[in-house]
Amino acid sequence: MEKLINIKEMYKHYPVGTGKFTALKDINLEITDGEFTGIVGPSGSGKTTLLNIIGSLDVQSEGIVEVLGNDVKSLNHRQSADLRSKHIGFIFQTYNLLPVYTVFENVEFPLLLLNFSASERKKMVIDALEWVGLMPKIKSRPAQLSGGECQRVAIARAIVKKPQIVLADEPTANLDAENSHHILRTMVELNEKLGTTFVFSTHDAKVINYLRRKITLIDGKIVSDEIIEQ
């Protein structure tokens, strides 16, 4: 199995007043191709910070973080944007869809950056919307969709370019139980069908039941890392 994410002795500090606050402490972690991994822990434990660093949205203060062979800290903003654009998909708790775009346009957005032709984009968007079951809503705008549907659009947007890694930050936090299960089943299917690696941050028990690997983070430190037999 290919090692996609490799983190060694990583720390993340934030300046607070004259001192500093350490959000992540001595993180050592490896995530391989095709994993369906959750980073769980209470609020403020550093889950989102860890995901942001893996996604090259932020950088560590100390240690090594390699994502797809790239040392995150050494990338300039263009290179990290390039890494995200080509290899990483993001799913956010608040969906972060573009309100003025239709479902089709929202999902198409990442493909525009990768210079696919119009016909290729159309096919890929339709495939992605079929995977998440949103074809009937293709012309709707986010305001016309339910929370669950918005999150499915966000999933389609994250997977449409078939990235190697999808990072999902509390993807079910704003959803009811039924929608949460629907979303999670969709992601499990995509993980199995496309082989995409999913890394979640969550403190939602419903999500934890779907995970195949659970990394528990408390006060910025990994306290357990367990493989869950399905």
Next chain:
Amino acid sequence: MILKLAWRNLIGGGFRTWLNVFILSVVIVTIIGFHGMYIGWQKDGENGIIKWHVAGGQYWQKNYDPYDSFSYDESRQMMPASVPDENAVEFLVGQGVIYPQGRMKNITLKGVEEEQGLLELPTQLLAYEPGRYKMMMGHRTARKLKLNEGDRLMLRWRNSTGSFDATSFEIVKIFKTTVSSIDQGQVWLGIQQMREMFGIMQEVNYFTVREPVEGLGKSWEFKSQDKLLSEFRALISAKIAGGMFMYALLMFLAMIAVFDTQVLSLFKRRKEVGMMMAIGLNREQIIRIFTWEGFIGGLLSVALAVIWGTPLLLKFQENGLRLPEFMNSFGVDGIIDAMYPQYTISLVIFTIVIVLLIMLAVSYIPVSNISRLTPVDALQGRMTISVKRKKSMLSNR
């Protein structure tokens, strides 16, 4: 890709976009309209001055100073014989006192060659008829003195012997002219009549020519069209300078409106910027998208301005813009009772370019600040980055 996204964002902006576009189009049309009025005023005024008084230039007797009444008597000389009669109009200048309705008023007397065909002054009406004293004046003077055509007016003057003469003149014409310098504070007589009154021979103070004549000697100073128009041009320049204030104010208001909308919209769209960064757009691409959004908005404003502004401005050009009565009483030079705007290509292009540049600037400035946020800050909708956090971020990068 950038253009496509910018266009999508702009059109997706709906009412906000169209309101912005409409406001800018109003600014464009207003600026062109205002400036067009000044250009029209200047052109009308210059044409008027040339047609009514200046023609191809004037020769002033070297001692003649129109602003010094003492110079009138000392600056009379015969027009050189080398100047062809048909290409010149003679003028004689003197002083007098008129008594409109019993009041007394000092006035400049202008004697003009009656049978001239060079200027639009209706001088033929002043044709010499022994025993009949004829006078004409501009509509501004007539209005001020409450006189009408056909009225009679007592005029007193000092003849060449130094004694005062007076007689009653008939106002044969009140002419409407754009040129206040041949109207205000003066009345027009036939030159032959005036020579007879003043007891002088064929002398003139100045003469207007169709085109410059060479070799007239040092007694005559040539005043070119440009020189004679310079006062009027200075007046217009002063008005334009005042107009520039309005121009700048309009631009400023438009800029504030667009800047405000862009800033508000961008701050409202911080998370969108963060999402764009997360998806893989780099800072330059984000700046380009939002700047293009503003620029395309500017282009739409231009298009909208063309659609509704062109017929409106052309209608103004055709029908003129009537001035309020109080402005007429100021005797605004170059205008009778309406302004006829003229729009030049350079005015239109300049205005459009300025508007587009401003749109670029007001779109670029806020987005260039927001794009400096880290993706995490933008995603979290943070307004600013603390200095320490920025330093930490930069040192980490």
